[in-house]
Amino acid sequence: MTVFGALITVTLRALLGRRRIVLMVVLAALPILVGLVIRLGGGRSDAGDILDALVIRTVLPLIALIIGTAAVGSEIEDGTVLFLLLKPIARWQIALAKVLVAAGLTAVLVVPPILITGLLVGGSGSESIALAFGYAVAAILGGSAYAVAFTVLGIVTSRALIVGLAYTLLWEGVLAGLLVGTRFLSIRQATLGIAAQLTGTDVGVDPLAPVVAIAIVAVVIVGGWSLGVIALRRFQVRAGD
């Protein structure tokens, strides 16, 4: 196995071998459950609203938060990060493997519920399929940005989960609605901007322009990874005595 393959493997094993995977699957199943209830009730025409509220605003950031903060953070917490740090591997490679796994796993867990829920709510017409795929693409991009941001958060602070929750609930949930200028610092708004462009749905007042939304996502992903590399290079393990 190559060094990078081993990095991916060890990160995946750490993330999937624990109880958190159960929590993530339950979270991912929630929109499907709601979609099923709606379908049994005859379906609705506003599938976009359902995906927006249930997935983009709720499940996506939460899953990315759980995965991202654990990708390095849990290894730092239990000390197993030593076995990665004590290897002759460039820190950019470790950071890249971590954010790739976090972003990939987030996409794997979020895309199926979006597609299934979209089809359950909106039916199997071509418009509904296009809507579901549009939201899926937006969720992949937005989820990657969330996952990278939360992975870096897990490296720089031991309270990453609390900080991440505060960001998604307070900053994005409350402030971004009250202060229009904060939209540019919101991954959710960028994700919704991309979704609006791809699906043509109404995602609320004044969505971000697609170029701006994609630029925000790109800056978060590249900037986050770069910060992660710097943080890992400066990372120190305090001894017990």
Next chain:
Amino acid sequence: MTTPPTRPTPPVPGWPGAPEHRPVATPAAATAAPVPDGVVPAIQVEHVSRWYGNVVAVNDISFALGPGVTGLLGPNGAGKSTLLHMLSGLLAPSAGIVRIAGRVAFGDPSIYADIGLVPEREAVPGYLTGREFIRLNADLQHVADPTAATDRAIATVELSDAAGRPIRTYSKGMRQRIKLAAALVHDPPILLLDEPFNGMDPRQRLHMMGLLRTMAGEGRSILFSSHILEEVERLADAVLVVYAGRLAASGDFRSIRRLMTDRPHRFTIRSSDDRTLAAALLGHPAVFGAELTDGLLAVRTSDYGAFTRVVAPTAKAAGIRILELRPTDDSLESVFSYLVRR
């Protein structure tokens, strides 16, 4: 060319309990395991200090190590783990420089091709089997034949039978051994071990000591920390004694052991006639002081062995019955404190 290290100023001059530093065997740049002239030392520590806020964990330590087994001896909290973390590049010194095979340790991951570290913390992923864990280490070290290296490392620590089991089912001693296997899988020339014998039963301890001796014989530089004098005595050729963050002594183990043994000792005795026993003991050349305090006889001696041999016959000859004989300063703390004060 490298910039000569600047001698650090202690961050908190005369912090509480700061002992005066007088290395015993060698001065500031101590060489525990000898390094031949012209050879780059495996480990070189130059005026290294590390502090956390106002707390000094390591204070102005210098030494160089070559091949052989060196014991890093000191009581708990002396700064051994902090020093080992700095040697393994996991912690940046607040002042001074640590070099591994000539390279600055902190911030250069390439040193890990030459280092194997066994950390004290039980930081092993319990969800992996022993074999998976060692194989991943081999892959991450990019060794030429990871399968063979994995088998060899597991066999070396005698864990072949348990290698298929998840590490979470391992005993503390087995975890220590799997950590050693992980440190050995890339066959590094430098081994750093933090309290490696913790949790091992006597047979495992003997096996690991033999293993480390063999590896040292093959030319590796091995530094292991311990707070147990006997472990260091049985394994190390050379020793670095650390106390309160400072290098209290360094060099050949036997000369330091002699210093430890020959230091003044203090005993308290309760007997049927303390006053007469004090007079009788003071006639012995090894005894240089005796005083009666709080109903006990306190005796000071310069020769631990000689005193323990004569005390009973002396009491018997004087018709005195000894009810209690207790060394009062035999803890390692007092040994290290004495070495620092010398």
